[in-house]
Amino acid sequence: MDISPEGIARIQAFEGLKLTAYQCSADKWTIGYGHTAGVKAGDTMPPGQAEAFFA
Template sequence: MANQPQFTGEAGLALIKTFEGLRLEKYKDAVDKWTIGYGHLILPNESFPYAITEAEADSLLRADLRMTERGVHRLVTVDLNQNQFDALVAFTFNLGAGNLQTSTLLKLLNQEEYAQAAEQFLRWNKAGGKVLVGLTRRREAERALFLRAV
């Protein structure tokens, strides 16, 4: 098994929080699903009050990240430093492990082509076939974190 950090670090958490945004009250997301906190999808078996605290939102985010971290651990077969791991968790949190699994980013990374893999972040800036400024900024931030020395 590759040598990887176990959990998302502070830089990764900060990046995810910045781009997900914090909403302490329940709201319907773009696809009409109830959401709260840092993009936590409220499941049918979950019950939330109308509003939560920031500490509760942090706790939900940490719990949600566990599944994403497991996906990165399962798919990445090469050594990662904390910043690389955090960038991949942020990417996967936003796009899902299925997209990471089928990506050229993962293929290049698992071939130890770290620099080429980093450039692949920038390709994931579209929704509905259109380039979105917010996604472009997020992918640039993930790429920069991936390339940042520890």
Template sequence: MQISDAGIALIKQFEGCELKAYQDAAGVWTIGYGWTQLVDGKKIREDMTITQRTAERLLRCGVVQYEQGVNKLLKVGVTQGQYDALVSFAYNLGVRALGTSTLLKKLNDGDTQGAAEEFMKWTKVGGMQLAGLFMRRTAERALFLS
């Protein structure tokens, strides 16, 4: 499967787009649509800037690794909405977090409703609930259940 335009829109909505590097809530240097990995072979640093075109390229090319990760982890068929929500979740938290989550275990065990409820357990950074993560997980859960 591949992420749909609705899935990309969800990621864009919650990541926002910053063309100048910034530190996210966890202190990680970030740029574009929440991108934290290398940009054209360079580590993201405080003085880095990119164009809107580069931000779009990073998102479109970068999301592929999250699609591949989700595809490898799934043991059951899913709807497009479920898939999009899972890719958004993995884009935000990493494929490893999804792979070790109770959310994935419940989904692969056939407990779709139980899996949906697990989204809301991922709303904190450093023990503190963040409004943005709460809203994102709520939107991912709704898409998952659509």
């Protein structure tokens, strides 16, 4: 799927960037722009990794 740069910016703005793991409203550990796979309490990530996961 192709998403325009404007679309990517809107998704990122909606999701928000969190570089420390948190529990979302679905009670899942989440980090970056909504990444959940393998995330656990206390995890952190650099901004570049969040961008890579988002891509």
